[in-house]
Amino acid sequence: MEKNVIIRAILGIVAVLVLTVGMFAVVKMLMRNQEGGDSGKLGKTLVVYYSAQNHTEVVARKIAKQLDAEVFEIRPKNEYSAEDLIWTKGDSRVAREHDDENLREVELVETEVKDWEKYDTVLIGYPIWWGIAAWPTNAFVKEQDFSGKTVIPFCTSSSSELGNSAVLLKQDAEGGSWQTGHRFASEATDEEITEWVKSIR
Numbered sequence: 416m417e418k419n420v421i422i423r424a425i426l427g428i429v430a431v432l433v434l435t436v437g438m439f440a441v442v443k444m445l446m447r448n449q450e451g452g453d454s455g456k457l458g459k460t461l462v463v464y465y466s467a468q469n470h471t472e473v474v475a476r477k478i479a480k481q482l483d484a485e486v487f488e489i490r491p492k493n494e495y496s497a498e499d500l501i502w503t504k505g506d507s508r509v510a511r512e513h514d515d516e517n518l519r520e521v522e523l524v525e526t527e528v529k530d531w532e533k534y535d536t537v538l539i540g541y542p543i544w545w546g547i548a549a550w551p552t553n554a555f556v557k558e559q560d561f562s563g564k565t566v567i568p569f570c571t572s573s574s575s576e577l578g579n580s581a582v583l584l585k586q587d588a589e590g591g592s593w594q595t596g597h598r599f600a601s602e603a604t605d606e607e608i609t610e611w612v613k614s615i616r
């Protein structure tokens with residue numbers, strides 16, 4: 416009889432412990448989701464993007480919305496005007512920077528991302544300029560430590576593929592598990608974006 420009481424007491428304590436731990440886990444999960452940016456297997460996700468003419472921005476913000484991710488915009492201190500971006504004009508700003516790599520050291524408004532360490536995955540979006548990532552993107556990745564993070568590049572372009580652009584960014588960055596990435600057309604459709612987001616999450 417006494418033995419039965421002891422066994423029941425032990426079982427009761429175990430049940431209470433299991434329930435308590437379970438409740439803590441559920442509360443923690445709910446709190447994490449409420450903070451935003453937790454995207455299934457990607458974990459806490461940040462979408463970083465550079466966009467000179469808005470196309471990449473539109474794609475990046477749609478991706479972030481679908482992933483419930485936070486967003487960081489790369490902004491050059493000296494923004495590119497429409498005139499600066501006329502790549503067919505030999506003496507335009509981009510054309511001069513393209514011809515002389517030393518001119519590509521673009522200073523950014525901000526390189527420090529708030530709570531950088533909390534992100535498990537960083538998506539990096541950029542336009543293609545002459546087959547590579549628009550160089551303000553390099554200026555950003557050079558300042559970050561991606562160690563322990565998954566990095567997923569994406570670009571927009573008129574016709575070029577992702578090509579070597581992500582590999583070159585990776586070379587400029589410290590650490591990170593860099594994934595292959597994806598190229599979107601400048602005017603990517605919602606369907607294309609949704610399909611891709613499904614494939615990575």
Ligand SMILES: Cc1cc2nc3c(=O)[nH]c(=O)nc-3n(C[C@H](O)[C@H](O)[C@H](O)COP(=O)(O)O)c2cc1C
Pocket residue numbers: 465466467468469470471472500501502509541542543544545546547571572573574575576600601
């Ligand atoms: C300086 C410059 C160079 C470009 N070079 C290429 C290129 O090599 N291949 C390509 O397909 N598109 C090229 N484009 C087109 C852009 O990649 C495309 O319009 C992109 O979606 C722009 O993104 P954004 O609006 O976010 O800046 C170039 C555009 C500019 C301004």
